[in-house]
Amino acid sequence: MDAASQHILTINGGSSSIKLALFETGEPLQRIVTGELARIGQPNTTFTLKGTGASHNSSHIVKAPDHKAAVGILVDWINKEDLGGSLIAIGHRLVHGGPAYNQPQRITAAMIETLRRLTPFDPEHLPEELLLAEAFHKQFPDLHQVACFDTAFHHDLPSVARLLPIPRRYEALGVRRYGFHGLSYAFLVQELARLGDWAATTGRVILAHLGNGASLAAVANGKSIDTSMSFTPTAGVPMSTRSGDLDPGLVWYLACTEAMSAKSFNELVNFQSGLLGISETSSDVRDLLEYEGSDVRAAEAIALFCYQVKKQIGAYSAALGGLDTLVFAGGIGEHAAPVRERICQGLGFLGIELDPDRNAQAAPLISTDTGRVKVRVIHTDEELMIAKSVIRVLQP
Secondary structure, eight states, X not given: OOTTOOEEEEEEEOSSOEEEEEEEOSSSOEEEEEEEEESTTSTTOEEEEEESXXXXXXXXXXXXXXXXXXXXXXXXXXXXXXXXXXXXXXEEEESOOTTTOOSOEEOOHHHHHHHHTTGGGOTTTHHHHHHHHHHHHHHXXXXXXXXXXXXXXXXXXXXXHHOOSSOGGGGGGTOSOOOOOHHHHHHHHHHHHXXXXXXXXXXXXEEEEESSSEEEEEEETTEEEEESOOSSTTSSSOOSSOOOSXXXXXXXXXXXXXXXXXXXXXXXXXXXXXXXHHHSSOSOHHHHHHHTTTOHHHHHHHHHHHHHHHHHHHHHHHXXXXXXXXXXXHHHHHHOHHHHHHHHTTOGXXXXXBOHHHHHTTOSBOBOSSOSSEEEEOOOOHHHHHHHHHHHXXXX
16 A cells, blocks of 8 residues: 555445445545455355455455454454555444434444444344444544444435324334435435436435345435335335335234244344245345246245335325436346336336336436436445545544
8 A cells, every 4th residue: 555645444334244445535535445244253254355456356264253353354454454554534334323313423432322222223233333333443543433324314304204103202212214225325316416417406316225125215306305214224115135014913913823022023024034035045136037937936026026116116206296317226226127127117107218228238327318207227335425424524
């Protein structure tokens, strides 16, 4: 590394993985390295790096039985790359900010304690994310760390979209619709504006972040007015292993018929459902598209996913009073042309018309020239949003 350069490291910690990106400051920010520690807690944990330098392209098995050990691997990498003098900050994606945090800000001991009390809101992600921040602080006590909250984009939802129809006293405890994928949505709105799409600031936009986790957001004049995920990321459309919206009565039914505990139900709807639960074979859309011709379960999983996303587009078009731009992003949204096609079939009444050739090529604009609604495919970049947020927070 150039000793004169300054760098920002972004950390996106999940329940079994840590994604990272290293940026060199400047205008524009330059991404130097992208990496991931995958399958943390398993014997075959893999540390993969891709970047601009020869030493930045590697993949090897490491020992990371937990996130604490994973941080040790990342610290060793930082020291090996001699980043100690050039690293000015670490930016963290925190899935949940609760009712209090709606802007990126420096991580403090007081913030850690506040967020620790919120771990029941997101027991799958928040504990590990806080552990990462504390572990990095222990290793680099003088290094700025900045929290970027995935719920922030939806913080000012209208009351009618924010409230959950349960007894009002729970709202005072922070039980409300929060929404997620906010860093992705913030990037997509900025990218729409950069592309010159006027709907980004003064129009009606539906953003569809479709990946292992999938959600949609209705955006009016650049602001989120509704989103499919709710109090937790489990709500909304079906996902790879998450159920999406369900009849709440299932909790009582399964408790009565199978003596299912709340913990087991949480496991069921987060890790055994969605595409995996319906297909009984795979949570990966690529596999299901390959199998659907010979396996009715795979075909039904794809059909259910497309149908539910289509319904959400219709609902949000109603909430917005029409639609100007539809954006597909995320691993499925960016790469699965048949899924985009099936979602948009029958939506001509909304002004959505796909160009088959453009869609097959995943062109930036996949709608026809005559279609009233612009349909776009945009590669989202949460890491870049984190890095930009870090710079804004550090500015005097």
